[in-house]
Amino acid sequence: MTKKIRVGMIGGGPGAFIGAIHRRAMWLDNRFEIVAGAFSRDAEKSRQMAAELGVDADRAHTSADKLMEAEKLLPVEDRIQCISVVTPNAYHYEACALAVENGFHIVCDKPPTRTLEETIALKELLAGSPSLYALTFTYLGYPMVHEARSRVLNGDIGKIRKVFVQYPQGWLSTPLEKEEVKQASWRTDPALSGPAGCLGDIGTHAFSLAEFISGKKVNSVCADIRSFVDGRLVDDDVSVLMGMSDDVSGVLLASQIMAGEENALTIKVYGETGGFQWSHSDPNTLIHMDLNGPTQILRAGQDNGYLSAQTQQLLRTPSGHPEGFIEAFSNIYGQMADAIVGNGELGEGVGIEAGERVMRFVDAVLTNAISSEKWTEM
Amino acid sequence: MTKKIRVGMIGGGPGAFIGAIHRRAMWLDNRFEIVAGAFSRDAEKSRQMAAELGVDADRAHTSADKLMEAEKLLPVEDRIQCISVVTPNAYHYEACALAVENGFHIVCDKPPTRTLEETIALKELLAGSPSLYALTFTYLGYPMVHEARSRVLNGDIGKIRKVFVQYPQGWLSTPLEKEEVKQASWRTDPALSGPAGCLGDIGTHAFSLAEFISGKKVNSVCADIRSFVDGRLVDDDVSVLMGMSDDVSGVLLASQIMAGEENALTIKVYGETGGFQWSHSDPNTLIHMDLNGPTQILRAGQDNGYLSAQTQQLLRTPSGHPEGFIEAFSNIYGQMADAIVGNGELGEGVGIEAGERVMRFVDAVLTNAISSEKWTEM
Amino acid sequence: MTKKIRVGMIGGGPGAFIGAIHRRAMWLDNRFEIVAGAFSRDAEKSRQMAAELGVDADRAHTSADKLMEAEKLLPVEDRIQCISVVTPNAYHYEACALAVENGFHIVCDKPPTRTLEETIALKELLAGSPSLYALTFTYLGYPMVHEARSRVLNGDIGKIRKVFVQYPQGWLSTPLEKEEVKQASWRTDPALSGPAGCLGDIGTHAFSLAEFISGKKVNSVCADIRSFVDGRLVDDDVSVLMGMSDDVSGVLLASQIMAGEENALTIKVYGETGGFQWSHSDPNTLIHMDLNGPTQILRAGQDNGYLSAQTQQLLRTPSGHPEGFIEAFSNIYGQMADAIVGNGELGEGVGIEAGERVMRFVDAVLTNAISSEKWTEM
C-alpha cells in the first residue's frame, strides 16, 4: 500500500450527520487517515471529536484558518494533504480558498459554496492551482449511475428526448427548525445554507444527476417553488421545467414536504429507442426499458460481465451483495485518492465546473420563481 | 334481475380497440345488451360487426343519425335506452347531441368532444334533459382510486399540499401514424382527435385523476409541450406545472414518447401528515405513506374490512384476486346502470362538468404553450 | 356470432363466491348464456337466483337430477348444452355423471370430485362419451402461465432441474368454520370437501401449475402436513418434497394459516441456463432469469410481439392494461366454447386426466403424512 492519505477535516463535530458519513467513506477502503481537524468552532467539542477519532489533541483546531496555519509548520511528510469540508455551506468558501492558498487538496460537501459568486471566485482560485478539488455529489458515486451514463453516451437508447428526475423527501413537513433539530436549523437558515432551501439541498443533487446521466446541459428553466411550512425562510418544494441541449425536455421535482417519503431520488432518461431508470430506493439496479423488447434488469456485481469495466471497478462485492450510501460516497473519495497518487483523474460531474453549474441552476430557478417571464436562461 | 339495459353502440367496428373494451365492460356484469349499432360508416363492416355480436342485421346502421331514426320507430320496450359512443373524438358531439334530442342516455369515451366549444354546447343540451351522461374516465372506475379519494377527503393525510401525476407511454416513439396503424392514425390527426395529441388522449386522464383524488381544482397552468417525432401534427409529450385551489402545487406529465413505458399512470398526493400513491401498474394496491410511521399497503378485496363501503361495492372478488382494466371500465357502466334504474347516481368525475374541465385544461395548456407568459388561467 | 352456448349452473346460489366468478367468466366474452340452474337445494333460493339472473322460473331446480330431467324434455335447440358445476366438492361427481349420461358438456370447479375413486369412475364415464369436460384450474387460464410453459417446453432455460411452487393464504388462521362463514365451513368439512383441506383446496392448484409449466410429472412425495387451528378437521398447512420425472426436484408449499398472506401463488422453475418466475400477485408479468445476462421482464399485451401466438390470443388488451382473475377464468370457458363449436380443443391441464393426477397427488400426500417411510409413490 502506498501510505494512507492524510486528511484534515473541517466541520464534523459531535452529532453531525454528514461528517460521520465522510469519515466512514474515507475509512471503508483504508486509503485515508484523518490526522487533524477543525471539527467545531468550540474548542472543547473539537478536542472531544479529535479524541474520539484518535487524532492528536494538538491537531484539533477551531477554524480552517488555524488548522492550516498549524499544519504548514509540520514536515511535509506528516502534514495533511487534503481537507474534507463538511460544514454548513456558508463556511465552504473560506475553507476551500485557504486550502488552495496553502496547497492542500479539497473534498467538499455539496453545494460548493453559499452563493454563485463565491463559487466563481473559488473556480478562479483553483484554475492553475495544483490543488485537486472534488464535490461529493453522492449519487454520482453509485456504480449503476455510471453504468447508466455510460450506456446513454454509448447510444444504447438512441437520441435522448426526455429527462425526468425527482427527489422526494418528507422530513421537513413540519417546522423542525423551530425544534432545534440541528440538521433542519442550518438547512433552513439562508445565512448558513444560502438563499435556496430544498432547491440547494437536494434540488442540486437531482440537477447534477440529470446532467451527468443524460450528457445534456440545462439551458433554461421555468419553475414553481413553494414554502409550505409556516415561517420557513426558504423554499421546501420545487418543480422545474427545463429546456436542455439538443432539444431535450427535462422536468425536475425536489421536495422536502412530501410527507412519508424518505430519500428516493429517481431518474428516468428516455431516448428514441428506450429508456433507463435508476432509483436510490434500489440503487444496485438499473432498469433498461426497450421500445420493442422486454425490460431488462441490470444489476450491480463485480462479476456481472455485462457491466462496463468502470462500473465493475466501483464495486466491492459480487452480484446480490447490496452496496449502499457509504460505498457511493467512498467511490468519490476513491477518485480523489487515485488522483492524488497519480493513478487516475477526478471524474466529470464532481469538479468545480459541475459545482458552478448547480449554482447557476439555483440562481436561475430563484430568478424565474419571481418572474412573470416563462423561461429564464441559465 | 331487472331486464338488461338495451344499448346502441356508435363506433366499435372490426379491429377497434376501445369498442371491444366497452363491450366487455357491458357484458361483465350482465346488465347491458347491445341490440343495435352504427359500428362503422361502411355498411358492410357495420353488418359484419352486428353479426359477430348477435345484433339483428336491420339494427346495424352507418351513422348515429340513421340509428336513432330507426330506433325511434321501435316500441319503447324494444328500443335502445342508451348509446355507447366509441368513435374517434370528432364524432362524439354529433352522436351525443342526437342522443339528447332523441331522449337516449349516453356513455361516451373520453374526451367529451373534439373541442371545448362542442363540449360547452353539449353541456347546455344536457342541462334540463332527462338523458343521463357518463364519460369513461377509466381510471376513475378503479376501486382503489375511490379509496384514495375517500381517504383524502376524509382528512387522513391532512391539508393537501402537492399533487404529482404522470402518465408515461412509449408507443408513439416512432411515426406509427405513417404506417397505417389505426390507433395511431386518428389519434395524431387533429381533424379527428382535436388540436391536442398526447395531451388530449392521456393528459386528460391524468388531469381527471388528479382533480378526482385530491378534491382540488386546477386554476392555472404553465406548460412545456413537445412534438418529438418528425412530421407529427400534434403534441406527443407534455409537462405542466399547475396552480391548484387552496395553494396546492401540482405537476402533470404525460408522454407517448417515453420509449419502453406501457401505461403506468401514477399519482401521488401529499398532505401535511402523509401521502397516497396509486399506480395503474399495480391497480389493486393503494400505498399510504405516513409522516411518522411505517408505510401501509392497502389492498383491494371485498373482504378487506378497512376499505370504505363504496370501495367494497366496486369489487367483485376477495383480496388477492386481481381485477383489472375491464373491471374498472365496467364500474363506470355500472354507475350508469344504477342511475338508469334509479338505484344510484352517476359519480362525480364522470359527468359533463368533469368533461368540460378537461377540455378547459387542454385549451389552457395549448394557450400557455405558445405564450411567453408564465401562467395561464383556466 | 354463432349463437351463445346455453348453460345450466349447478350450485352458485345467493352468497356463493365461486359461482359468481363462473358467471362473470361466462359473460365477459359474451359466448355463454345461463338459461337454467339448480342454484340451491332450497327451492326458494334457487328461484331467487334465477330471477336475479333473468333465468325462467320454471328452469330453476333444486338438484342436478331434476334439472337434467327437465332439460331433456326441451327441444334440442333450447335445451342446455353444458353444465357449470360450482357446488362443494361432494356434489361434483353426481352432477358430472348425470351430465355424461344425458349428453351435456361439463365445466367443473376443481377438484374433480371428493375422492380419487369418484374421479376414476368419472374418467371411465367420460371415456368414449361425446361430453366435453373442463376443470377450472384457474391459474392455467393466465396468459403468462401459458407463455412460461411454452418457453420451458421450447428449451429456453435448458434441461429443467428444480421446481418450487408456493400457495400462501392466511384467511383460515382462525377457526372461521365455527363462525358460520360459508366459505370456511364446507372447505373444512371432510364430508363436503373431501379428506384434504388446504391440500385439496389450494395445494391442488399449486400441483397442477407445477406440472403444467414444467412439463414434468411428480412421481413421489414426502410431506409434512399440519392442522394448526384447534378443532379443525382437515389440514391447513402443507409442505411437500417431490421427486419429479427426469430427476427434477420439486418443492410445494400450500398454507391457509400464513397470517396476512392473500393469494400469491408463485412458481419458480429453473433449468440449466435460467429460470422463470410467475406470481399471482403480478399476473401480467413473467420473469425470465438468465444464468449469464440480465433478468428480463416479459409482459402481457396483445401487442407484445415477443409473446407466443397462443399467449396473445388469450389476451384482451394491449400491454399495460391489467387483466385479472375473471379474465383467466374466462379463458378456460373460452377453451370450452371453442371446443363445443369445433374451433379448437381443450388444453392440456384442464381435462379429467389432469384431474386424476391432482387426486392421486392428494392421496399420496395423505398417505405419506402418516407414514414413517420417507417417500410415497404416486
Add this chain to the structure above:
Amino acid sequence: MTKKIRVGMIGGGPGAFIGAIHRRAMWLDNRFEIVAGAFSRDAEKSRQMAAELGVDADRAHTSADKLMEAEKLLPVEDRIQCISVVTPNAYHYEACALAVENGFHIVCDKPPTRTLEETIALKELLAGSPSLYALTFTYLGYPMVHEARSRVLNGDIGKIRKVFVQYPQGWLSTPLEKEEVKQASWRTDPALSGPAGCLGDIGTHAFSLAEFISGKKVNSVCADIRSFVDGRLVDDDVSVLMGMSDDVSGVLLASQIMAGEENALTIKVYGETGGFQWSHSDPNTLIHMDLNGPTQILRAGQDNGYLSAQTQQLLRTPSGHPEGFIEAFSNIYGQMADAIVGNGELGEGVGIEAGERVMRFVDAVLTNAISSEKWTEM
C-alpha cells in the same frame, strides 16, 4: 477513541473474496487495524498482501502457527488481540484452537469448522477460556433482521406456526470448479469445505437465520439433497422439511443451481396473527403482514422512532440511505469490538453454540439424505 483493536488475519490473500469483505468490515467503523497476517501459505503472496495493507513485512507469515508464535514475542501492547479467520473451512479449526491456546480473540468466517467433531472440540477449548469468539453469520448483522427477531420474541405476531427460509443462488449451475475458479474450487472440494457443499456454504446461513428470527429450534429434519452438476463432489441443491420446537413447521431451501438467482436469502415467519418477511434483496425493509389490517413496510433508519433501540444502534444513516452487506458484516465485528473493550456482549446467534447447531444441522441433513426413514433427529 480507545485505541484500535489489533488484528491478525488468517487467510485473505490476493484475490480472496471474503477476506476483502472482512477487512472492509473492520475498517468501516475505524475500530480495528490489521497489524499482522498469515494471508497465504505462499510466503510471497503473504508478503504481497501485507505490503498492500500497510502491514510490516516481518509480521506477514505463512501459517497461523507461525503468526501466533511470532506475535507472542511482541510486547502485549503491540501484539495482536484478535484473529480474523477467512481461510477455507478446513483450516478454521487449527487457527481457532491455536488462538485459544495463545489467548487471542477470534472472529471466524462460517461455518465454524470443517466437521461437527472439530466444532465440538473447539467449543470445549473455548469453555472457560478468556478468548471471545464470533462467527460471521453475516445476515445476523442486518439491522432489520434484529428488528424482526425483536418483534417476534415480543409476540407481535402471536404464537409462531410456520418458518420458511430460502437461499437461492445460481452461480454453480455449471461445473465452475473445473475452470479453476477459486471460489468454486474449494467450496466444492470436501477436503477443504467439508462433506456438505451448498448445504454447508449457504444452507447454514439460512438455518442460522431461521432459528435467530423465530426463536425456535430445529428438532428434526427430512431432506432431499441433490448434486445436479456432473462430476460435482458435493450437494448443490437442498430442500428440507423441519420439525421445530413448539410444534412450529419449518421449510428450508438452499440451492446453487437456481440459474439466474443472485443471493436473495429470504425468510418468512408466520404466527397466529401475522407474519414477517425479510429479504436480502431489499435488506433495509422488513415487511409486517397482519391478519386483519394492511401490511406495514418497516424501514431501516436511525431516525425511525418505531424501531427498537438495538436496531437503531446497528444503523449508521437516517432512513432512505441504503446500508448493505459490508455494513452488516461490520456490525458483527462491532459486537466483537464492544465485547473486547467491555462495552457489551456478543449477541446470540454468532457464538460457538450457534456454530455447533449449524454443524449438527448439516450432519442431520446428510444423515437423513441417505436414509429411508422420514425424520432424523438433530
